[in-house]
Amino acid sequence: MKPFLDARTLPHHTEIATDLAIIGGGPAGISLALALSNTPIRVLLLESGGMAFDARTQKLYRGTETGVAYLPLDATRLRYLGGSTNHWGGWCRPLDEDDFEKREWVAHSGWPFPRKTLEPYFARAQALCEAGPFLYDKLAAPAATMAPLLNLGAGGVYTSFFQFSQWKDNPQHLPTHFGERYAADLKQLANLTVMLHANVTGLRLAADANSLDHLDVATLSGKRFTVRARYAVVATGAIETARLLLASNDVMTTGVGNQNDRVGRYFADHAIPRDTATLVSFGGNLAPYYGNNAVAEDTHFRATFSPTQAFKRQRRVLGSLVTVEQQTKLDELATAAVSETSATLGVDASGATAYSLGCGIELMPDPDRRLTLAGERDALGMPRLELAMRISDDDFARYRETLRELGRQLLAARTGMIRLDCKTREEWLAVMDWGSHHLGTARMHDDPKQGVVDADSKVHGITNLFVAGSSVFPTYGSSNPTMNLVALVLRLADHMKGLFA
Amino acid sequence: MSEGGKAKIARRPFLGAALAALGLAAAGGAAYEAGLLGPFYPKTPYDDLLDLLPDRAAAITVGKAVLAREPAYLPKPAAVALRRHIGRNSLSRVLAVEVAADRLSEVDGWLLPATLADLSALAAKADG
Ligand SMILES: Cc1cc2nc3c(=O)[nH]c(=O)nc-3n(C[C@H](O)[C@H](O)[C@H](O)COP(=O)(O)OP(=O)(O)OC[C@H]3O[C@@H](n4cnc5c(N)ncnc54)[C@H](O)[C@@H]3O)c2cc1C
Numbered sequence: 001m002k003p004f005l006d007a008r009t010l011p012h013h014t015e016i017a018t019d020l021a022i023i024g025g026g027p028a029g030i031s032l033a034l035a036l037s038n039t040p041i042r043v044l045l046l047e048s049g050g051m052a053f054d055a056r057t058q059k060l061y062r063g064t065e066t067g068v069a070y071l072p073l074d075a076t077r078l079r080y081l082g083g084s085t086n087h088w089g090g091w092c093r094p095l096d097e098d099d100f101e102k103r104e105w106v107a108h109s110g111w112p113f114p115r116k117t118l119e120p121y122f123a124r125a126q127a128l129c130e131a132g133p134f135l136y137d138k139l140a141a142p143a144a145t146m147a148p149l150l151n152l153g154a155g156g157v158y159t160s161f162f163q164f165s166q167w168k169d170n171p172q173h174l175p176t177h178f179g180e181r182y183a184a185d186l187k188q189l190a191n192l193t194v195m196l197h198a199n200v201t202g203l204r205l206a207a208d209a210n211s212l213d214h215l216d217v218a219t220l221s222g223k224r225f226t227v228r229a230r231y232a233v234v235a236t237g238a239i240e241t242a243r244l245l246l247a248s249n250d251v252m253t254t255g256v257g258n259q260n261d262r263v264g265r266y267f268a269d270h271a272i273p274r275d276t277a278t279l280v281s282f283g284g285n286l287a288p289y290y291g292n293n294a295v296a297e298d299t300h301f302r303a304t305f306s307p308t309q310a311f312k313r314q315r316r317v318l319g320s321l322v323t324v325e326q327q328t329k330l331d332e333l334a335t336a337a338v339s340e341t342s343a344t345l346g347v348d349a350s351g352a353t354a355y356s357l358g359c360g361i362e363l364m365p366d367p368d369r370r371l372t373l374a375g376e377r378d379a380l381g382m383p384r385l386e387l388a389m390r391i392s393d394d395d396f397a398r399y400r401e402t403l404r405e406l407g408r409q410l411l412a413a414r415t416g417m418i419r420l421d422c423k424t425r426e427e428w429l430a431v432m433d434w435g436s437h438h439l440g441t442a443r444m445h446d447d448p449k450q451g452v453v454d455a456d457s458k459v460h461g462i463t464n465l466f467v468a469g470s471s472v473f474p475t476y477g478s479s480n481p482t483m484n485l486v487a488l489v490l491r492l493a494d495h496m497k498g499l500f501a
Numbered sequence: 502m503s504e505g506g507k508a509k510i511a512r513r514p515f516l517g518a519a520l521a522a523l524g525l526a527a528a529g530g531a532a533y534e535a536g537l538l539g540p541f542y543p544k545t546p547y548d549d550l551l552d553l554l555p556d557r558a559a560a561i562t563v564g565k566a567v568l569a570r571e572p573a574y575l576p577k578p579a580a581v582a583l584r585r586h587i588g589r590n591s592l593s594r595v596l597a598v599e600v601a602a603d604r605l606s607e608v609d610g611w612l613l614p615a616t617l618a619d620l621s622a623l624a625a626k627a628d629g
Contacts, residue, residue: 278610336562337611343555344617346593404605407612411600419610 001187007046007198007219014225018044018193019500021215021229023200023244025049026083027178028469029235031128031486034182035493037189041500044227045186046198046217048236049080051179056220060199060378061240063371063385069432070269070389076436077237081196082179084237084436085482090165090175092131092483094122096319098309099477105316108266108365109475112446112455118487125487130176131163132299139163142296143303147287153413156311156405160321162480164293164300197221201380203232203248203256203465211463218380231464231499233457233492238267238438238471242371243385245442245452245459257442257452257459264371264385266443268476270360270435271391273428277357277403278328278419279410280338284351290324291355306478307402315405317398319362319478322406328356338417345414352416360435361399362478366390371441396428437481442471457492468492545627547580553592554620564625566609567618576626583619592616 020036022029025047033045049057057080063073070076078086095115102110126134139161143149149159165175186194202216215227234241242264246255255263293300305322312319330338334354342349363369369390373383400420407418422428445451448460453472459465468489470481477484540558545551554560568574587595596614599605606618613621 333562333566333609334611336556336559337608337613340554340556340559340563340621341611341613341617343559344592344596344614404612408600408603408605411605411612411614412597418612420607420612421610423610 002190002193003187004183004194004196007195007217007225008221008223010223010225012223012225016044016225016227018042018227018229019231020044020496021046021227021232023215023232023234024083024236024240025081025179025194026235026237026469027085027128027482027486028489029233030082030178030182030186031125031489032233032235032468032493033186033189033192033194034128035490036496037191039191039497039500041191041496043192044229045192045194046200046215046227047081047194047196048199050196051081051183053078053080053086056379057197060380060382062378063239063387064374065387065389067389068391068429070387071434071436073239073385073387076434077239077438080179081183081194082177082181085176085178088165088175088482089480090129090131091162091480092126092129092165093136093160093162093479094487095477095479095484096309098312099319099475099479103313106318106364106475108367108450111474112444118484118491121487121490122483124490125483126163128486129165129483130168130181131165131483133297135297135299135301136161136163139296139299139301143287143289143294143301146289146294146296149303150281150286150290151413151415152305152406152409153415155409155412156308156315157305157322157402157409158308160304160306162302162304164302166300199380200236200244201382202250203234203244205248205251205256205462207251209251210461212465220379231466231496233466233468235468235489237469238441239371239385241467241469241471242267242441243373243382246371246373247383256465257462259461260449262443262450262452264441265367265369266365266440266474267369267371267387268363268365268439270437270476270478270480271363271395272358272360272433272435273422273431274358274433275325275356275431276359276420276422276428277322278334278354278421279324279357279416280330280349280352280354280418281416282338282342282347282349282352283415285353286324286355291326305406307405311402311405315401317401318364318395319476320399320402321360321478322403323358323360325356325358328354330354334419341411341417345411347414357403359399360478360480361395362476363395364392365440365475366392393425396422396425435480437470439470439473439476439481442467443474444472445474456495457488466492542628547576547623547627550580550583550587550620551624551627553587554624557624560621560624561628563608563611563613563618564621564623564628567606567622568625571622574622574626576623579619579623583616583623586616
């Protein structure tokens with residue numbers, strides 16, 4: 001067992017040399033460190049926080065916002081070992097094939113590789129997330145043996161399945177908190193040093209601006225030191241990754257990797273407006289696995305509704321998921337609409353049950369939804385960020401199209417009907433919420449003019465600097481990011497092994 | 502509960518007793534419960550269409566919401582269009598085809614087959 005080091009105990013101006021520096025100990029950084037075990041690569045993981053929440057450290061995450069209301073930047077993530085998995089929901093689902101494709105109706109879409117490049121890594125990513133066997137839509141059959149699925153008939157929306165992270169042996173059945181869960185495993189790794197309370201404040205390039213020379217590191221207790229690494233991986237989450245790249249502007253005045261003004265742009269999250277629709281099931285209560293998690297085949301799962309890839313293509317909509325939330329009461333008009341419609345369709349709806357619906361909406365990539373440096377500085381002297389948040393009417397309209405298809409299918413199958421609760425922009429914004437899935441600020445693209453990192457997650461133009469995490473997602477899909485970003489990190493680990501071979 | 506409510510409930514046994522006296526207790530009770538003796542609608546020029554609606558009271562409620570967004574609604578041309586559209590088909594057949602073809606109307610957000618919304622509007626208009 002190798003205890004974690006506390007950066008506050010280092011002598012001033014220490015200089016540390018290592019093969020690989022991983023900046024950030026969230027699921028991305030931790031998964032990378034674990035994947036590089038049993039290699040000769042000497043790895044140093046630098047984590048800003050300690051083992052638990054600390055208000056002063058958390059304050060480093062503060063920023064400002066303009067535009068559409070968003071969550072405060074210091075409330076939508078956590079800054080200690082394990083990162084935001086210390087309060088995540090544990091929802092997991094792999095991205096779809098078309099999430100990787102260039103969709104001609106989605107400007108700036110497409111990854112530099114197809115889904116099958118990532119597929120070999122899904123099972124291990126799933127295991128790290130402790131989400132059970134990799135089943136997803138194969139759960140339809142075991143779910144149906146528990147209670148019938150809602151018959152949607154044929155159409156553009158189908159019943160999709162999410163699986164959930166379940167922290168092994170956790171008495172509260174929480175999703176896996178990567179820091180606490182894997183601390184003991186990290187301590188076992190002979191090639192790894194984990195340093196807590198170590199904030200990287202600068203990525204310092206060599207004078208020719210082609211390679212990373214060293215990292216500036218600081219503690220809140222006032223220590224400053226330097227790390228020299230042959231390679232470094234920024235794994236600080238999509239918001240902080242943009243800050244670190246932009247604020248490191250001493251050699252490249254626009255910031256590291258920002259020669260084409262891409263860093264911080266295309267920021268995205270999943271929009272999750274609440275109560276966007278009401279679903280009435282003519283046949284009464286839906287199976288419990290719609291509104292809550294259920295267990296089958298050794299995994300916790302939940303059924304949702306998603307647009308098929310064919311429907312997305314045909315109707316030019318983006319990814320989304322529809323969740324069943326609470327049971328709800330119907331007013332006089334709603335009761336009449338249900339009564340009239342069911343009677344006309346020849347269905348007995350005397351026991352009909354109504355539910356509010358939630359959702360997760362993929363946004364169009366938007367270069368102007370972006371993070372920039374603000375004037376104010378944090379306790380370590382780093383400039384804070386300003387987020388310009390945007391969501392377009394098209395984003396809402398496309399999702400509404402999918403909801404409408406769900407409603408159409410229910411009528412066709414004579415199993416239910418739907419009310420679309422939001423129409424105007426004001427109505428959507430009034431129920432707006434966000435998933436805290438930060439995406440896209442250091443997007444991956446083969447062309448340096450269009451992306452910050454290449455297909456190997458290496459920063460364009462810098463020989464030895466990489467980015468890990470959902471900041472590199474060029475298009476987002478509607479699946480929650482963590483299991484996917486861990487898969488991407490495992491692929492990066494293989495690439496790293498090749499570099500050191 | 503209001504006095505009116507009490508009075509309503511008190512009527513059922515009375516009606517039941519009256520029907521029993523006529524030897525129609527079971528059938529009469531069932532008919533009452535099923536609403537066959539329910540609300541009476543005066544004759545209208547559109548009864549051929551409105552009779553297609555299995556739940557006229559509900560249709561009127563829905564129709565009022567349709568009319569609220571169509572203040573210039575004219576029942577005569579609407580009825581002509583509906584007759585032409587439905588033709589000799591059963592209403593359920595017409596609605597099934599419409600749903601398959603995505604011909605839906607939104608009534609206060611509720612997605613209905615378009616013809617059902619149109620019939621509801623007519624029912625509400627005919628009701629005054
Ligand atoms: C409330 C909530 C619910 C969520 N639910 C889900 C869900 O159900 N499913 C899902 O897939 N995702 C969910 N997410 C998102 C998920 O938490 C993130 O996708 C994931 O944590 C990102 O991992 P990461 O390692 O890239 O970044 P982070 O988790 O943000 O970790 C970054 C790490 O870097 C450290 N760090 C930051 N700056 C520095 C620095 N300068 N120097 C050194 N270290 C630094 C931080 O302390 C942190 O430990 C949720 C997020 C939130 C906030």
